[in-house]
Amino acid sequence: MSKQLKIAIILMVIGALLTTLAFFMAFYTARVQGFGTVVSDQPLDTAFALAPPSMQPTDGIAYERPWLSQKIFYFHVPVAEASFLIFTIAAIFALLFLLRKDKKYDTRSRIAMETAFVFVVATMITGVLWTRASWGVWWDWEPRLTTYFIMMILMIAYFVVRNSVGDEERAATYGAVFCLIAWVDAPLSFIITRLIPSNHPVVFQSGMDTTNLIPFIIAQIGMLMIGYAIYVLRVTEESMHERIELLKERLEA
Amino acid sequence: MASTENKDRIAEDVLALDVAHLTRKFGVRKALDDVTFQLEQHRFLSIFGPNGAGKTTLLRILATLTAPSQGSDVTVLGFDVVKDAFALREHIGLISHNPLLYPDLTAEENLRFFAQLYGITGADARIDELLDAVELTHRKLDIVRTFSRGMTQRLSLARTLLPRPELIFLDEPYSGLDPHASDILDALIDGIRDKHTFVMVSHDLERGLELCSHALILARGKVVLFEDKETLDSDLFRATYRETVGLGVS
Amino acid sequence: MSEKRNISSFDQFRAILHKDIVMELRTKEMLTSMGLYALLVLIIYYVALSQAGSAFEVERIAGGLLLLAIVFTSMLGLNRSLVHEKDQGCLEALLLSPVDRPVIFFGKAVGNLIFLILVQILIVPLFYFIFMSGSQVQSGPWWMLALALLVGSIGIAGVGTFLATMSVNTTGTDFILAIMFIPLVFPLLLVVVAALTAVITADAGYTQVYWTMLAAAAGYDVIMIAVAFALYEFIIGA
Amino acid sequence: MIDPTNTELYDLVLQDAPFVIAAYGILWLGLCAYVTFMLTRMLKMGKELTLLEDAVDKLK
Numbered sequence: 001m002s003k004q005l006k007i008a009i010i011l012m013v014i015g016a017l018l019t020t021l022a023f024f025m026a027f028y029t030a031r032v033q034g035f036g037t038v039v040s041d042q043p044l045d046t047a048f049a050l051a052p053p054s055m056q057p058t059d060g061i062a063y064e065r066p067w068l069s070q071k072i073f074y075f076h077v078p079v080a081e082a083s084f085l086i087f088t089i090a091a092i093f094a095l096l097f098l099l100r101k102d103k104k105y106d107t108r109s110r111i112a113m114e115t116a117f118v119f120v121v122a123t124m125i126t127g128v129l130w131t132r133a134s135w136g137v138w139w140d141w142e143p144r145l146t147t148y149f150i151m152m153i154l155m156i157a158y159f160v161v162r163n164s165v166g167d168e169e170r171a172a173t174y175g176a177v178f179c180l181i182a183w184v185d186a187p188l189s190f191i192i193t194r195l196i197p198s199n200h201p202v203v204f205q206s207g208m209d210t211t212n213l214i215p216f217i218i219a220q221i222g223m224l225m226i227g228y229a230i231y232v233l234r235v236t237e238e239s240m241h242e243r244i245e246l247l248k249e250r251l252e253a
Numbered sequence: 254m255a256s257t258e259n260k261d262r263i264a265e266d267v268l269a270l271d272v273a274h275l276t277r278k279f280g281v282r283k284a285l286d287d288v289t290f291q292l293e294q295h296r297f298l299s300i301f302g303p304n305g306a307g308k309t310t311l312l313r314i315l316a317t318l319t320a321p322s323q324g325s326d327v328t329v330l331g332f333d334v335v336k337d338a339f340a341l342r343e344h345i346g347l348i349s350h351n352p353l354l355y356p357d358l359t360a361e362e363n364l365r366f367f368a369q370l371y372g373i374t375g376a377d378a379r380i381d382e383l384l385d386a387v388e389l390t391h392r393k394l395d396i397v398r399t400f401s402r403g404m405t406q407r408l409s410l411a412r413t414l415l416p417r418p419e420l421i422f423l424d425e426p427y428s429g430l431d432p433h434a435s436d437i438l439d440a441l442i443d444g445i446r447d448k449h450t451f452v453m454v455s456h457d458l459e460r461g462l463e464l465c466s467h468a469l470i471l472a473r474g475k476v477v478l479f480e481d482k483e484t485l486d487s488d489l490f491r492a493t494y495r496e497t498v499g500l501g502v503s
Numbered sequence: 504m505s506e507k508r509n510i511s512s513f514d515q516f517r518a519i520l521h522k523d524i525v526m527e528l529r530t531k532e533m534l535t536s537m538g539l540y541a542l543l544v545l546i547i548y549y550v551a552l553s554q555a556g557s558a559f560e561v562e563r564i565a566g567g568l569l570l571l572a573i574v575f576t577s578m579l580g581l582n583r584s585l586v587h588e589k590d591q592g593c594l595e596a597l598l599l600s601p602v603d604r605p606v607i608f609f610g611k612a613v614g615n616l617i618f619l620i621l622v623q624i625l626i627v628p629l630f631y632f633i634f635m636s637g638s639q640v641q642s643g644p645w646w647m648l649a650l651a652l653l654v655g656s657i658g659i660a661g662v663g664t665f666l667a668t669m670s671v672n673t674t675g676t677d678f679i680l681a682i683m684f685i686p687l688v689f690p691l692l693l694v695v696v697a698a699l700t701a702v703i704t705a706d707a708g709y710t711q712v713y714w715t716m717l718a719a720a721a722g723y724d725v726i727m728i729a730v731a732f733a734l735y736e737f738i739i740g741a
Numbered sequence: 742m743i744d745p746t747n748t749e750l751y752d753l754v755l756q757d758a759p760f761v762i763a764a765y766g767i768l769w770l771g772l773c774a775y776v777t778f779m780l781t782r783m784l785k786m787g788k789e790l791t792l793l794e795d796a797v798d799k800l801k
Contacts, residue, residue: 012776023765069757069760069761071761072760072761072764072765075764075765075768076764079768098734098737101320101322103279103280104280107280118771118772118775121771122768122771122772125764125767125768125771126764126765126767126768129760129761129763129764129767130760130764132760133757133760133761134757150686150689153682153686154686154687156682157682157683157686160679160682161669161670161673161679161682161683164673164674164675164679165672165673165674166674168279168280168282169279169741170672170741172279173737173738173741174669174672174673174738174741176737177669177734177737177738178669178683180730180734181687181730181734182686182687184726184730188690226772230775230776230779233776233779233780233783234779236783237779237782237783237786240783240786240787240790241786242280242281243790244786244789244790244793246281247790247793247794247796247797248793250797251793251796251797251800316599317599318595318598318599318740319740320740339601339603340601342599342600342601343508343510343601345599346599347595347596347599349592349595351591351592351595352591352592353591353592353593353595353596354591354593354596355522355526355587355591355593356590356591357526357529357530357587358522358525358526358529362522362525366518366521366522367596367600369514369515369517369518370515370518370597370600370601370602371508371510371600371601372508372509372510372511372514372515372601373508374508374509396529412596416600
């Protein structure tokens with residue numbers, strides 16, 4: 001077993017522990033304040049609707065309704081940000097492939113796309129559940145959700161296109177070109193909630209309490225570790241696959 | 254035909270093909286592996302080899318349609334196939350088993366389209382001259398879809414000769430042709446072989462051997478044999494061919 | 504005999520465009536198939552809306568329906584235009600001649616744009632007579648509608664030609680084009696529909712919405728065509 | 742040591758709990774399944790690899 005693979009497995013375990021830790025911290029130590037409460041005489045953040053009047057505890061301060069579902073934040077956002085990051089890495093490898101025409105960049109780009117896709121699906125599932133809990137609907141065509149959904153479709157298209165091309169090198173070139181075009185959607189999806197008014201909360205715009213920030217950062221680091229570990233495992237698997245093919249060819253000759 | 258084209262003439266002493274350490278690989282798989290050979294102008298090179306030996310890849314690299322891998326040094330008519338690809342394209346032509354003609358255009362429209370791509374002025378006279386040479390003047394205004402296989406191939410030859418290429422690639426030009434059409438193609442090639450360099454990929458051993466001045470056998474992306482026909486030991490050649498291609502030679 | 508060479512990219516572009524138009528006028532293959540398909544889409548719209556009732560405001564969705572018909576029809580033509588090049592290996596002959604790769608892209612894209620506009624000249628009036636003739640709404644000027652459709656068509660032809668060059672080399676050509684094309688032009692469709700609807704309903708202050716949306720659509724066109732221009736060399740040579 | 746503001750709030754609304762639990766559960770189980778699937782595939786490949794390597798050694 002290679003050194004890189006060992007590190008990957010260790011990172012996977014640490015990442016799992018960190019995200020679990022963050023999950024419990026989200027319930028035990030994170031304050032709801034900042035996300036959960038607002039001062040009534042201030043303009044309301046559209047992201048968090050007020051709780052029904054009967055549930056409001058004191059004058060001047062109001063609880064926002066979705067404060068428990070807000071706990072999804074601690075794993076939804078880290079997964080989403082990791083997906084953007086891994087997609088960007090895939091696009092960088094795609095660009096490198098087009099410039100150098102070296103197969104190893106294509107393999108890396110493809111595997112990064114796969115990893116990013118796993119994270120996109122995870123983001124979608126947690127996101128849909130949060131939408132249901134907080135907005136009362138399963139899906140809403142608002143800018144962030146729409147652009148993210150399009151990004152997922154583009155990723156699926158990437159794999160469909162690759163698989164429908166017979167020639168290996170042509171598949172790699174088409175994949176790289178399509179990855180680059182599709183990637184344009186990632187920064188768009190990331191900044192769109194800051195450009196167009198929407199229901200989707202904007203993280204870091206209103207500031208975050210330290211007790212909220214710590215579990216968030218822990219979860220983020222954990223998710224990135226898991227993402228890296230998955231990526232390395234897939235790369236190892238792919239190189240094993242290549243070696244098998246090579247050996248088979250040698251045996252046939 | 255005296256010409257005052259402002260397309261650069263190729264000097265006589267320039268090598269038609271100067272291939273050094275040509276490698277083409279994707280990952281660990283090598284389509285071409287360290288191919289090295291040289292060919293002077295006005296020669297006829299036949300490339301033989303089994304399926305998947307890299308013949309077509311070699312031809313496509315020489316014709317600037319595919320890029321070689323890094324470390325290769327391929328010069329055609331003095332032009333580097335990667336850096337000077339654009340300039341080189343004015344000097345090369347291709348006859349393939351595909352006609353490379355638009356079936357819904359007439360013979361004349363097809364030729365005129367390619368004349369425009371090459372920026373040939375005074376194309377009318379050139380088109381008439383070429384149609385006459387391939388004996389298709391009477392079908393000038395007919396659409397190519399109505400042509401027989403042999404006529405299409407003749408028109409294809411006219412299209413190739415239109416920009417007066419110095420080097421012509423032949424990619425399995427006989428496949429799908431009946432014996433009569435093959436003979437016409439042979440005669441046409443024979444008429445211009447003094448002034449042109451030919452590079453042919455073919456499965457037809459007899460015809461390839463008869464036409465060529467140099468023979469090259471590729472197997473698994475490597476050059477197994479490269480010889481001038483003058484010095485070529487026919488028996489040795491056939492033995493090598495049999496061994497690599499694995500087909501019986503009559 | 505003397506002969507001079509005068510290679511100019513513009514002449515090559517004109518040659519490719521001219522060839523496509525001559526071929527199309529001879530076979531009328533793309534125009535008839537696209538025109539008939541558009542007609543069928545309109546019939547299906549009628550079926551879909553037949554139970555909507557009289558209180559239903561067709562103006563609100565007319566822009567979307569119209570653009571949808573155009574998108575579906577365009578995909579039909581885009582594929583055909585590249586299949587022509589692929590069929591007899593003509594693309595190889597094109598690539599072998601001293602033509603800059605982006606010239607091929609612009610030649611094919613402008614050809615597709617022209618055919619798309621011709622089909623629209625047929626279906627837009629037809630759409631008006633079938634769905635909108637009874638409408639009481641005072642719409643904005645027709646040239647605003649045409650301009651929005653033109654900006655939309657430029658994007659569709661540009662992105663579509665680019666993607667069709669890839670899809671023509673895959674198995675399952677039509678499906679592959681659709682799965683790449685629709686998510687990529689999605690932003691364009693969104694803003695063009697907004698612009699179209701603004702003109703058709705002509706609510707107070709509609710010009711402001713119209714020009715904002717049109718600017719966004721034009722921005723999309725410029726970005727996407729620049730990207731296609733930069734990447735075309737890779738896909739056509741692959 | 743649950744933060745005092747939180748205990749107060751938890752009493753008010755617990756109806757979002759199933760969604761939070763489901764989100765975390767699906768995310769976690771999904772990732773675990775993916776990794777397990779990948780690892781079993783790799784183990785299978787490892788076996789195939791040793792098999793092929795033996796065959797190549799025998800040829801020599």
